[in-house]
Amino acid sequence: MSECTHDCSSCSESCSDRTQSQTDFMEPLYKDSSVKKVIGVVSGKGGVGKSMTTALLAVAANRKGLHAAILDGDVTGPSIPQAFGLHERLLGNQEGIILPALTNFGIEVVSVNLMLEEETQPVIWRGPVVADVVKQFWGKTLWRDIDVMFVDMPPGTGEVPLTVFQSVPLDGIVVVATPQDLVGMIVEKAVNMAKMMNIRILGIVENMSYIKCPDCGKEISIFGESHIDGIADKYQIPVLGKLPIDPKLTKACDEGLIEDVEELYLDGVIETL
Numbered sequence: 001m002s003e004c005t006h007d008c009s010s011c012s013e014s015c016s017d018r019t020q021s022q023t024d025f026m027e028p029l030y031k032d033s034s035v036k037k038v039i040g041v042v043s044g045k046g047g048v049g050k051s052m053t054t055a056l057l058a059v060a061a062n063r064k065g066l067h068a069a070i071l072d073g074d075v076t077g078p079s080i081p082q083a084f085g086l087h088e089r090l091l092g093n094q095e096g097i098i099l100p101a102l103t104n105f106g107i108e109v110v111s112v113n114l115m116l117e118e119e120t121q122p123v124i125w126r127g128p129v130v131a132d133v134v135k136q137f138w139g140k141t142l143w144r145d146i147d148v149m150f151v152d153m154p155p156g157t158g159e160v161p162l163t164v165f166q167s168v169p170l171d172g173i174v175v176v177a178t179p180q181d182l183v184g185m186i187v188e189k190a191v192n193m194a195k196m197m198n199i200r201i202l203g204i205v206e207n208m209s210y211i212k213c214p215d216c217g218k219e220i221s222i223f224g225e226s227h228i229d230g231i232a233d234k235y236q237i238p239v240l241g242k243l244p245i246d247p248k249l250t251k252a253c254d255e256g257l258i259e260d261v262e263e264l265y266l267d268g269v270i271e272t273l
């Protein structure tokens with residue numbers, strides 16, 4: 001422990017002499033917003049199906065009758081609007097507060113891709129700008145009576161996800177990984193980051209876990225044996241689901257019809273979150 005200088009504003013220790021609360025970076029919600037629960041969806045690296053999992057969780061919540069929202073915090077690789085077939089530009093109210101887009105089934109969505117002149121325009125912004133956008137999506141958006149919000153977090157364990165962890169009051173996170181990541185330390189880095197930040201880990205989703213033979217229905221683990229149960233045991237966190245590689249999911253995302261997918265891959269987990 002470092003020696004106490006009695007400058008509590010810059011000290012990370014919780015000593016008995018503490019006179020000021022630690023710096024709170026949390027971004028306040030807009031005055032007319034209400035969000036009951038906020039769940040971050042994270043991955044140790046990009047491309048593992050974090051956005052797919054976020055979309056499926058929101059669809060599952062919506063099917064349960066909850067007023068669900070998605071904050072697309074994956075600013076440089078936003079894929080949520082595409083999955084829901086959203087292409088119109090976001091509007092703001094007279095106070096400059098963002099009004100979320102609404103999917104066909106009533107999920108509220110904000111994403112950088114709904115603000116660009118062209119959807120194909122790359123977002124080449126430095127970390128602090130990216131983090132600031134996510135903060136604004138939280139605090140400068142009208143989130144009306146949201147029961148549960150899913151935040152598609154920026155991938156990885158660097159500066160941007162760190163800032164988001166500190167500025168959006170997450171009730172917990174869901175970690176997404178593929179079987180290959182589970183062998184390595186990438187997932188464990190994400191889990192340990194959440195632990196270090198005192199954020200509850202609600203569970204792990206293993207994506208691209210297997211493929212189902214279209215002829216005999218046999219499940220084939222193309223990436224080899226799954227290690228998810230071992231990791232879940234090690235960190236005492238539940239396994240929320242194992243998603244197959246399902247061409248219907250890819251097609252539904254490409255066509256903007258993720259809400260029409262019949263398979264109830266994550267519908268059972270909503271009550272546990």
Ligand SMILES: Nc1ncnc2c1ncn2[C@@H]1O[C@H](COP(=O)(O)OP(=O)(O)OP(=O)(O)O)[C@@H](O)[C@H]1O
Pocket residue numbers: 043045046047048049050051052053074077078079155207208243244245246247249250253254
């Ligand atoms: N279980 C699955 N079955 C079929 N296709 C999938 C599945 N999971 C993801 N995909 C497809 O893989 C691609 C990457 O998925 P997704 O965008 O969800 O990854 P991501 O982790 O959010 O990526 P990034 O972090 O780079 O934004 C998408 O085209 C998506 O449709």
